[in-house]
Amino acid sequence: MLESTPTWQEVAHATAAGIRLRVFEHVLRNGEGYLSQACSAAEILAMLYTRTLRLAPVAAPIQPGPFTGVPGRANANYVTGAVCHGPKGPDLDRFLFSPAQYALALYAALIEVGRLAPSALDDFNRDGGTVEMIGAEHSPGIETTTGSLAQALSQASGIAVARRLRGDTGNVWVMMSDGEFEEGQTWEALANAAFHRIANLRVIVDANGQQCDGLVANVGHLEPLAERIRAFGATCDEVDGHDLDALDAAMHRPSGGPHVVLARTDPTRGVPLLAEKAPLLHTLRFASAEERGRYQAAYEAMRREAVLR
């Protein structure tokens, strides 16, 4: 029987599964880490990198180099993580990753799609490396400095307007987390992007209901988020962030101004054990060897399932 070409859904699904598995493995090996972000954002990142973003290919998976200094006049050769996104082009998209705390999930996604060498995770949070725990501008896949939350959307709107002035046809995509909608800058940026009708600005939000202190609902007042976003002048689609077809329709919806896809996600998706830790899911730390063993078993099960597919 001839193997048929996989559908885009199959590609995206396999990529999402690979992101979870890779991050899970890393967290177990590392003894702690950012797992829930991979659980919630796996489909979003998979959709971006396999279906939505128009990016040039890379000649070979990028092997991240050592840290060679911060940007400045004394370091004119500073290289940003955009190298993983291939050469820029007027008809190609840009991708700004706002919640740099999610970096591990981003690195895993880049590895899954062949833009980053798998060995890059060996450098994760390693002294003297560029694969930083909270992604820096020189970290793989990071195009700008965004770890101070809510700054990417403003930067992206400036990039988008510059590209409009120049006649580029590519979009500028931003991935955000819902917690960033507590920052005033997010609302400043949305209002101004709507005012200037920046239609090449596209946003996808991993609305996993989680932030550092726990449940977003226990930290601040966000809802009704979709209505608030629309009230600020953007268009907004609210979808199940694990439903590939729903994400696809929302992400490709044409708009006359900034467009936001509010992807409602589950921070324990794929690792239901994590629910025991709720609501504190920001970083996973094992309380005991017994607990670690249960996570190890869950990982083995996830790996077997992935191999079977």
Added chain:
Amino acid sequence: MSVEMVVRPHVQNFIDWSKDRPEVVVVTADLTNSSEVGRWRDMYPDRYFSAGMAEQNMLGFAAGLAREGYTPFVHTFAVFLYRRAYDQLAMSIAYPNLRVRLIGFLPGIMTPGGVTHQAIEDVAILRATPNVTILETGDATEVESVLDVAQDVDGPVYVRMLRGVVPRLFPRDEPMQLDRVRVLAEGGDLALLTAGIETQEGIRATRALARRGVGVRHLHVSTHKPFNDPEIMATLTGCRRGVITAENHTVIGGLGSAVAERIAEAGLARRLVRIGLRDTYAHGASTSYLLAEYRMDALAIVQAAEDLLGERLGIEAEELAAEDIGPTARAARNADSL
């Protein structure tokens, strides 16, 4: 010789300067006419962007434009650039060393708008911010030439800008130069370093002191960072009786501190008197009133000289006021709305 007073030198100069520079764009936050770019907007509407009254987004927006090869000239009051949106300035603009020009109006105590509108610690904060170049205009010639200086810097530039009616203290054919002081008077007794509107006060004081036989080497500083002009060290080394700095800013972290650092690093034994706001906020009043109230005027410089020299020279305020170097560039009340 009477000093020429120039009415809003930035307005037409910036329009002319931008004509053949299509990469230059302007971003403002509801202070378009107050930042003297209303006519610029009318001339180049496609290159003008209103950010609304939202400075955090404005700085990130400017950073994005700069990343794509445009050179945004962000125009607003100085306070709203560094105080209201500092994290955005540091992380979106300064860290990646982007070519954003932050044109800050109403530096120091140049506005009756009071404490909310007075940028009194901007030089201190931005001197401590890596990659940022800091310029300060002191007259119409510098307002006209600061654009060229800024544009030659491959990184972010913050400008303390003058507006309204501005005196021309320096010849038109002697433009501002990066990291180069102007030597306004020669003398071996004291060194005096002034910046911005304090240079007018320094000129008044230096002339009166000269009549009493006190030699003052007076430097006008228009680049706060970098601060490496060899004239500075030569002047600090060459003065016999001490050093005075005068700045339209708090005495902590600005020009006075920069000079103190140079003196200490070189191991010089020189007394230093720093004139400026003495670790205090100010309030809303005219510039000349505030200069006198906070002892930042020519008389304060004379008194600092007297202290360093250990003698009284009998110089009164009337003598200093009689110096014909034009009124202080107290532009805030002129022509503009705020």
